[in-house]
Structure formats: C-alpha cells, structure tokens
Amino acid sequence: MENSKTCKKNHYQMLLILLLFACALLLMTLVSILLWGGLTPVRSTGTLSLVVRKRRDQADTMIITLSLPWYKRLPPAKPGQYLAIEAPVSNGSAPLMRCYSLARWQASPRQYQLAIKREPNGKVSNWLLDHVHQGRVIRSRVPAGHFVLSEQHDQIVLVAGGVGITPVLAMLDQLRSRRTPPKSVVFFHAARTVEQLLWFDELQNWARAIDWLDYRPCLSRPHAEWPGLRGHLDRDKLATALSGWSSAALYQCASPPLMQTVEQAARSLALPGGIDVMQEAFGVAGEGSGQWFTVNAYGKQVVVQGGLSLLGELEGQVEFPDASCRAGECGGCRIRIEHGETMQLKRPQCAIDPHYVLACCTTANSDLAISLN
Ligand code: FES
Numbered sequence: 001m002e003n004s005k006t007c008k009k010n011h012y013q014m015l016l017i018l019l020l021f022a023c024a025l026l027l028m029t030l031v032s033i034l035l036w037g038g039l040t041p042v043r044s045t046g047t048l049s050l051v052v053r054k055r056r057d058q059a060d061t062m063i064i065t066l067s068l069p070w071y072k073r074l075p076p077a078k079p080g081q082y083l084a085i086e087a088p089v090s091n092g093s094a095p096l097m098r099c100y101s102l103a104r105w106q107a108s109p110r111q112y113q114l115a116i117k118r119e120p121n122g123k124v125s126n127w128l129l130d131h132v133h134q135g136r137v138i139r140s141r142v143p144a145g146h147f148v149l150s151e152q153h154d155q156i157v158l159v160a161g162g163v164g165i166t167p168v169l170a171m172l173d174q175l176r177s178r179r180t181p182p183k184s185v186v187f188f189h190a191a192r193t194v195e196q197l198l199w200f201d202e203l204q205n206w207a208r209a210i211d212w213l214d215y216r217p218c219l220s221r222p223h224a225e226w227p228g229l230r231g232h233l234d235r236d237k238l239a240t241a242l243s244g245w246s247s248a249a250l251y252q253c254a255s256p257p258l259m260q261t262v263e264q265a266a267r268s269l270a271l272p273g274g275i276d277v278m279q280e281a282f283g284v285a286g287e288g289s290g291q292w293f294t295v296n297a298y299g300k301q302v303v304v305q306g307g308l309s310l311l312g313e314l315e316g317q318v319e320f321p322d323a324s325c326r327a328g329e330c331g332g333c334r335i336r337i338e339h340g341e342t343m344q345l346k347r348p349q350c351a352i353d354p355h356y357v358l359a360c361c362t363t364a365n366s367d368l369a370i371s372l373n
Contacts, residue, residue, distance in 0.1 A: 048075070052136045053111065059195040060118040061163055062129055063103070066138070067111045074112060077105045077143035079170035080251070080280070083114065084141040084324055087124040087131075089316070095139075096315050098124040099326045101167035101253065101280065102143060103199075112143075115198055117163040121308055123316075141324060146349055147280040149174055153249035154182040157242065159233065159262050161190045161254025165198050167280060168253060172203075176210065186214045186241045190233055190258060192221045216241060233258065235265035242266075247273025253280040256345060280327075296339075296369040304364050309345060310335070311359035326360045333359040340368035 050066040057063075068074060081102060086095040104113040119125050132138065149171040156175070160168040168187065175182055191197050197217050207215035218229035218237065229237060242248060250266050252259045259279050266275050291306045297318045304313035311323060311333045322332030328348040334356050346361040 046142060048140050048142060049137050050112070050140060052132055052134055052138065055132065055134055058198060059193075061115050061196075061198060062132070063113065063115045063198070064132060065111050065113050067109070071110045073107075074105065074110050075142045076107070077102050077112070077170075078145075078148040079174040080148040080167040081143040081145040081170075082167075082327070083112065083143055084326060085114075085124070085128070086139040087127050089123055089127045093316060094319070096124050097141075097324065097326065099145075101145075101147075101164075101170070103166040103169045104173060105143070105170070115163050115166050121305065121312075123312070144325060144329070145280075145327060146329060147251075147253070147278060149251065150249065150278075153276070154184075155245050155248050156182055156185045157238075157248050157250045157266065158185065158187040159190070159250065159252035159254060159259070160188070161258050162192075162196055163198065164253035164280075165189055166253070168251065169199060171251060172206070172213070176206070181210075181212050184212055184214070184245065186216060188229075188233055188237070188241070188262075189215075189217045190254065191217065191219060193219060194223065194226065214241060233262055233265075235268060238262065238265045239269055242269060242271070245271055247271050247275065249276045249278070251278045293340075293364040294367045295364060296367075298371065306343075306364050308363060309360050310342070310357075310362050310364060310370075313364075314359060320359065323360065328358050328361040331358065335359050335370045335372060338369040338371055341365040342368065 048068065051069055052064050053067055054065040055062055082099040083102060084097050084099045086097050088095045100114045100116055102112055103115055105111065116125050116128050118129050147167060158168045158171060168189075172185070172187065175185060187203070189197060189203075194200065200217065203215050207213050216229055216237070218231070218233055219226055220230075220232060222228070222230050248266065248271055250263065252262060254262075263277050263279075266277070269275075293304055293306055295302045295304050295310070295314065297314060300317060302314055302317045304310060311320065311326065314320075320333050322330070324330050324332055326333075328346050329350055331350045331352065334352060336356050342357055342362045343365045344357070344361060345363050348358045348361050352358060
C-alpha cells in the first residue's frame with residue numbers, strides 16, 4: 001500500500017517536471033522568435049516585402065496598413081516621406097512602380113499606413129485597388145523623399161488636396177508628439193464631397209482637443225447642411241486663417257494648379273517674416289492640354305496624354321531600369337528630348353543637364369522624339 005502511494009507521488013513529480021520543461025521550451029521559442037524576427041531591424045536601404053494587415057475603403061480610396069512578417073522592426077520614416085510600391089500589372093513585364101506618401105508609421109506596433117485612390121488613368125493605383133487584400137504581400141522600396149517637416153517652424157500652414165492628406169497627416173502626428181508644441185497650425189483639406197475627407201472624424205476630434213490646431217476642410221461640392229468652408233481655396237480664406245501671423249511655413253500636397261493658387265495667395269499676404277514653401281505633387285495630372293501626342297522612343301511609337309507624366313505614360317513600353325523615386329530625386333528616369341516640346345509638372349530635386357528632362361516630372365506638350373542618355 002505504502003509502495004503504491006510512493007509510486008503515484010513519483011509519477012506526479014515526473015509529470016510536473018515534464019510540464020515545466022515543456023513550458024520553458026515554449027518560452028525560449030517565443031523569445032527567440034521575438035529576437036530573430038521582431039527586434040532585428042531590416043536594412044535601411046533596399047526592398048521590403050510588406051504584409052497587408054488591414055484594408056478599409058472610403059469613397060474611391062483604400063487605406064491599407066502594412067507591416068513586415070513577424071512584425072519585424074520597420075525602417076523609420078520621416079513625416080512626409082513615401083514608399084515606392086511595385087505592382088506586377090502585366091504578366092511577363094517588369095513591375096510598375098508608384099510612390100505613395102505614408103499617412104502614418106508607428107514604431108509600435110510596427111506599421112505603415114497608406115491611402116491609395118482610384119484614378120481615371122491610374123494603371124498602378126487601380127491595379128492595387130483591385131488586387132490588394134488582407135494577407136497579400138506587396139513589395140516596396142524603403143521610405144524616401146525630401147518633402148519632410150522641419151523642426152524649425154512653429155507657424156505652419158498645411159494644405160492637402162484629396163488623398164494628398166497622407167503626408168500632412170504624418171506631419172500632424174509628429175507635431176502632436178513634439179515636446180514643445182507649435183504656436184499655430186492651420187490645416188486646409190480641399191475635397192469635393194465630405195465622403196472624400198479622409199480621417200475627418202479623427203481630425204475634428206484633434207482640433208477640439210488641441211488649441212494650436214485649426215482644421216479647415218473646404219468642399220467644392222458640399223451638401224446643403226455642410227457647415228464648413230465652401231468653394232475653392234483662395235486668398236480670402238487664407239487671409240482669414242492667417243490673420244495676425246508674423247511668418248509661415250507652407251507645406252502642401254495637392255494638384256499643381258491648387259498649389260500654385262495657394263502659394264500665390266500666401267505670398268500676396270506679405271507676412272512680415274515671409275513665407276517658406278515646401279510642396280509635393282505625386283501622381284497628379286498637371287495643367288497639360290489633355291491632348292494625345294506621339295512619342296518616338298528609340299524607333300518605337302508610343303501614344304501619351306498631355307498633362308500626365310511621361311514616365312507613367314511610357315512605362316511598360318520603354319524600360320526605365322533605374323527609375324525608383326518617381327519624385328524627381330533619383331535621376332533614374334532622365335531622357336534626352338531630341339525633338340518637340342515638354343512641360344514641367346514638378347521641379348526636379350536633382351541636377352540635370354540642358355536638353356534632358358526627368359520623365360517623372362515632365363509631360364508632353366507636342367509630339368516628341370526622345371532618347372536615353
Ligand atoms: S524616377 Fe527618380 S527622378 Fe524620376
């Protein structure tokens with residue numbers, strides 16, 4: 001009897017030891033996964049494979065949240081920077097690439113957020129809207145770009161047109177986390193309808209809670225009860241918001257015509273300390289004619305539309321192996337204009353020789369003949 005009791009006791013002790021051993025093994029596995037996959041940062045250059053964690057749609061725009069597998073640490077991004085996303089639009093050809101400004105990136109829980117809008121001629125944007133879903137892996141370059149918020153300014157005007165809100169939202173996130181808050185920030189968000197005002201509720205809540213933030217959405221096609229600004233942004237709206245300001249830093253991400261109007265209006269206010277202007281115009285059509293032109297590219301005839309970037313129009317037919325930024329920064333889309341007229345959509349950020357243009361910053365204004373180098 002005594003022997004049987006001792007035997008049972010030993011049996012339970014063995015089971016307990018085995019259980020503890022299994023728990024320790026599990027814990028060690030979890031810790032090693034975290035150390036290997038979670039704490040090691042990826043290189044700050046090169047290409048990322050990002051998992052789509054969430055997708056939310058609003059009007060004609062999708063907002064996606066991305067992270068690395070195992071929620072590995074992401075390369076940091078400055079507010080205003082973008083991701084160049086690859087899209088395998090057609091089988092057998094090299095993927096096309098487009099830049100999308102980061103709306104947010106968070107060190108924890110290690111996520112990027114982008115908003116991508118369906119566009120009438122948006123080969124890549126429309127493909128992404130049709131093919132990206134939760135769980136899909138997409139490839140991008142690490143965050144890049146020079147349109148970033150400076151620490152120096154504390155009287156700031158932010159202007160976004162539609163989905164151009166993304167870099168502005170990232171800037172607002174950073175301003176909210178500053179130890180010393182800015183003196184005043186006015187944010188004009190221009191859109192057609194209230195449905196196109198992304199992050200509208202969140203921004204209204206921020207504006208209620210933050211005394212330095214003045215949020216002014218402006219609708220060109222408002223519904224009857226819309227209480228906010230109506231029509232287009234103009235000098236009067238700017239003058240009212242900036243009344244009493246000594247100087248301003250203007251950051252804008254919108255269509256070139258809107259940015260030009262706002263810049264002229266802001267300069268005409270003649271603030272005593274002047275105005276610094278920083279702007280971004282990804283993937284937006286310029287003021288081109290909208291006409292169709294023929295581009296002779298190394299013996300190939302390609303039809304392009306005036307007002308859209310030559311890079312976007314020629315891609316798929318002409319190889320641009322070194323074009324990566326799509327923002328006039330890398331110089332990889334440099335082409336020589338042999339014949340015809342072009343129009344600049346965006347000021348290049350890198351040096352280029354006379355007779356050359358950056359295809360990502362330029363649109364056709366007549367039939368063209370071009371060559372690479
Ligand atoms: S793609 Fe980089 S400058 Fe045009």
